[in-house]
Amino acid sequence: MTAADTANPPLIAVVGPTGSGKSTLGIDLAHQFDGEIINADSMQFYRGMDIGTAKVTVQERQGIPHHLLDTLDVNEEASVAAYQMQARATIAAIRDRGKLPILVGGSGLYVRAALDVLEFPGTDPAIRVRLEADLDRDGADSLRQRLAEIDPVSAGRDLDDRRLIRALEVHEVTGRPFSSFMPQRHYHQPALQLGLQVDRALLRERLAARVHTMVDDGLLNEVATLDNHGLRTGRTASRALGYAQFLRVLDGELTQDQAASDTIDATRRFARRQLTWFRADPRITWLDWEDPHLTSQAADHIRRTFGLS
Structure with a gap:
């Protein structure tokens, strides 16, 4: 960027499904535009969860500063609201240094928390405990009926148990329906989202190969180590792919081969959900992940959108 460009650098986001090459493109763009990376993969917040999350190593970062990696212990719960504050503070600090902030990740809600006008209602642990007891005693259908009376929009979304409890909690805490807090597609600040368009059959093969590589690289040992540090007690980390x-x-319930097969299946399903999420956002500029000129194509879009040189 030129000196004029650095006065108010834009915000770039590289998004798409797991295994599509987001990290590589983000680093390449950081080299081109004197940028720094902000992580938007919720599982890469966790210290020690390196192999199974395909976290970029220090060597792979190529000297590019990476932020919001390794911010949580495995027994802590990730919070989108906390991430929003951290991400926006990090973006502001990068901009103050005259650098280009580049958000990279596939956790859709976390991406939107950083990019969009998005309000997070408060929580009340006592209310949540009471609602969880109601769920155990009366069942989900009873709570859904209760939600339908106060927030029919949310009730019609087929929420899982966790989100069902959250919707009822929000109404008790704020007096507003949970659906009133749903995000709109309005950027918090000028931004450009670049999405990686994949060949789904090839992605399926790549994800399978990546899981086998993780196993070969010692995923089981990593899990065993983290188990000793409270992995099972972490509501978020313990459910990670x-x-x-x-x-x-x-626990002796699966062999390594069976666990690898289950992980491949779960990862493929997750990638499909990511594609559905990001495809619903019309603001994303999609680029072919196999284009040999991918970085230059992405850089051209950035220059045209923000008038950078």
């Missing part, structure tokens, strides 16, 4: 499956290997 690969970690949940390989905990069952430690």
Whole structure:
């Protein structure tokens, strides 16, 4: 960027499904535009969860500063609201240095928390405990009926138990329906989202190969180490792809081959959900992940959108 460009650098986001090459493109763009990376993969917040999350190593970062990696212990719960504050503070600090902030990740809600006008209602642990007891005693249908009376929009979304409890909690805390907090597609600040368009059959093969590489690189040992540091007690980390499956290997419920197969299946399903999420956002500029000129194509879009030189 030129001196004029650095006065108010834009925000770039590289998004798409797991295994599509987001990290590589983000680093390439950081080299081109004197940028720094902000992580938007919720499982890469966790210290020690390296192999199973395909976290970029220090060597792979190529000297590019990476932020919001390794911010949580495995027994802590990730919070989108906390991430929003951290990400926006990090973006502001990068901009103050005259650098280009580049958000990279596939956790859709976390991406939107950083990019969009998005309000997070408060929580009340006592209310949540009471609602969880109601769920155990009366069942989900009873709570859904209760939600339908106060927030029919949310009730019609087929929420899982966790989100069902959250919707009822929000109404009690704020007096507003949970649906009123749903995000709109309005950027918090000028931004450009670049999405990686994949060949789905090839992605399926790549994800399978990546899981086998993780196993070869010692995923089971990583899970065992983290188990000793409270992995099972972490509501978020314990459900992570690969970690949940390989905990069952430690428990003697699965072989490594079975856990790898289950992880591949779960990862492919997750990639499909990511594609559905990001495809719903019309603001994303999609680029072919196999284009030999991918970085230059992405850089051209950035220059045209923001008038950078």
